[in-house]
Amino acid sequence: MFTDYHVHTEFSDDSSYLMEEVIKDAINMKMDEICFTDHVDYGIKRDWNDAQGMLYRKGGPGEPEKMPLANVNYPKYFEKIEFLRNKYPEIIIKQGMEFGMQVHTIDQYQQLFNKYPFDFIILSCHQVEDKEFWTQDFQRGRTQKEYNERYYQEILDIIKVYKDYSVLGHLDLIIRYDNQGVYPFEKLKPIIKKILEIVIKDGKGIEVNTSSHRYGLKDSQPSKDILKLYKELGGKIITIGSDSHKKEHLGTYIEETKALLKELGFESYCTFDKMKPIYHEL
Template sequence: MLADYHMHTSFSDDSDYPMEEEIKQAISLGLDEICFTEHVDYGVKTDLNCNYEEYIKEFKRCKEKYKDKINIKLGIEFGMQVHTIGQCQKDFDKYDFDFVILSCHQVDDKEFWTQDFQKGKTQKEYNEKYYEEILKVINKYEDYSVLGHLDMIKRYDEVGEYPFEKVKNIVIEILKHVIANDKGIEINTSSFRYGLGDLTPSKEILKLYRELGGNIITIGSDSHKEEHVGYNIQIVREELKKLGYKQFCTFEKMKPIFHDL
């Protein structure tokens, strides 16, 4: 079973890749299942969020057209902050998702990739505040499947990599909460595209997650264009095996389905 569980199309503000073309590419690569996870980020990009009606209309059309060639699941990626939980909850309650990625793309309505969030803070302050926001959100919000690219702040840390030991305790707290609530984490293969020297999340976090009893894990390319689809998913599967994992997950109606690696 080959599955890509983090995919964006022209229904996300940072992609112009048509959904049908992405499906064709996935089929050509031999993927068995994909899940679209369009962006919804209230607070900063509210006016640029996914148009649900058009997204779901095109999803249904494509799902029917390609039903004999590939399984296609309906997902969403909530870039959530504490003060946007209510808006995301309303969306979740309204639509019938198979899968929800809960990500942290901004804190205090300040973007990471623009350095707005990091500006005026020490490396310690912005790293700790990033994880603290995730913990606050998951203590208040439960309707998600996995945490997306858990240590993503590393992508945008211009100072260099912050020592994991300094945030380990809060990461453990996050992982324990995830496990206790039968949620999971994803491996995001964009780490290879960003030139990071580790997986996302790191192997150290993945080891911790398994040691703490975590077993719900998805693999996604975070694709935004043709060359991203399915990128290095097979390599990540092998890395998971090395780390002691036996299975990975797909989802249907918010329920994990386990598959052998």
């Protein structure tokens, strides 16, 4: 089975990849299933229908000079997915979102989840204290030890409370933006272990995010150390996604990731339907 479970479209504020074009490209790639996971980042962004929602930020590397700060237009999003499901029955289309959560935004995400029908939710941590990683605002003024531990503490505090998600997205995301290099896994292992134990106890999972290749990381994301620990603890729910924002990202390194998971001893990966995992043999 060929599927991509982390895909962004024009409904994400950092992508202009039209949802219908994604579907056409996926069909041409002979993909069996795809899940849209467009961004919602409460705290730093307003909702699509907020009268003051059209705020902008300076574009980062590879982005337009000016980027809107707004979340998914929810009614149009679900309407478009339903339209595409009817138009392209040859591919399975699932409706998900990527919740870029922080502790102080949990209630907003709970309200959103309760309002709409989801197949799949990626719980990611893109900011802490409304400070971005990619700009170094979060890291600034902290030692490497401090910002790494603070990042994982935020995730731990979130999942102790919030349970309506499917997988944790790119769990060691902070590595992507760590100018000091990779902080030793052994120093973070105790808190990562606590996170994974809660994930497993709650019947949730983690994703392998193949964008590690295009970001030039020397390891998978999450790292092989985290994947091994997850397996040792009894974790079985794993999804694979490209984190695509444009055509050249879609479906990349999916098969290579399956091979990696098999090499690490995993027997299956998952797709989701109505928030329930479906297992597929590697």
